[in-house]
């Protein structure tokens with residue numbers, strides 16, 4: 393499998409001088425196309441910084457990031473914004489839907505922002521895959537939390553991005569609803585060939601991934617394939633995440 397995201401010796405330092413914080417330290421990793429990756433680690437280990445650097449939301453202090461073979465280094469903010477809009481999907485803990493827009497308007501918003509047309513067949517397929525048929529005209533307030541996150545996932549998929557990044561996508565959901573959303577993300581990988589990279593604190597969520605990357609103090613210190621929630625929890629305990 394080819395890597396859709398590549399980080400080579402990526403470091404990120406916030407601040408300067410005495411107050412400088414090294415949030416990432418020479419992180420090198422490749423994310424294979426069509427894979428589901430969970431990023432875990434103790435609080436402050438650099439998970440969000442990793443996601444932000446990989447997604448072009450933040451610029452590394454050193455090292456290089458590639459997305460689908462395109463180097464992000466040297467891109468200006470306009471180019472990065474365009475790249476994020478066209479080639480990356482995002483799913484956040486807080487859904488981040490526009491309350492005044494309907495389900496379909498929310499899903500197609502990235503296309504309208506990019507000035508692109510709507511492929512009706514593709515839209516119908518996405519709405520069906522995320523299980524929102526019959527809800528197209530609803531507004532977010534008329535939906536459950538799980539349904540709202542399904543809208544956000546559909547919105548992330550609508551541009552056929554190279555990769556979907558999730559920042560605690562199930563963090564605001566109850567256990568059962570979270571499992572439904574994780575099952576959907578798994579289907580997005582298995583059925584659509586999408587690549588998903590998700591930051592999570594939850595070993596159960598991580599167990600839906602193909603690979604778990606463990607960050608500690610800004611470095612990738614371990615990875616695990618075929619994770620189970622028990623193995624993930626045990627590894628996190630050894631990292632000192634929950635002591």
Ligand SMILES: Nc1ncnc2c1ncn2[C@@H]1O[C@H](COP(=O)(O)OP(=O)(O)OP(=O)(O)O)[C@@H](O)[C@H]1O
Nearest residue numbers: 406407413415433434435436437438439440441442
């Ligand atoms: N904008 C910033 N300015 C200064 N320091 C920052 C900034 N963002 C993050 N940091 C610091 O960088 C380190 C890594 O932060 P990051 O948010 O990536 O960790 P995390 O693993 O996502 O944490 P959490 O699980 O608590 O969300 C922390 O020490 C944090 O305080």
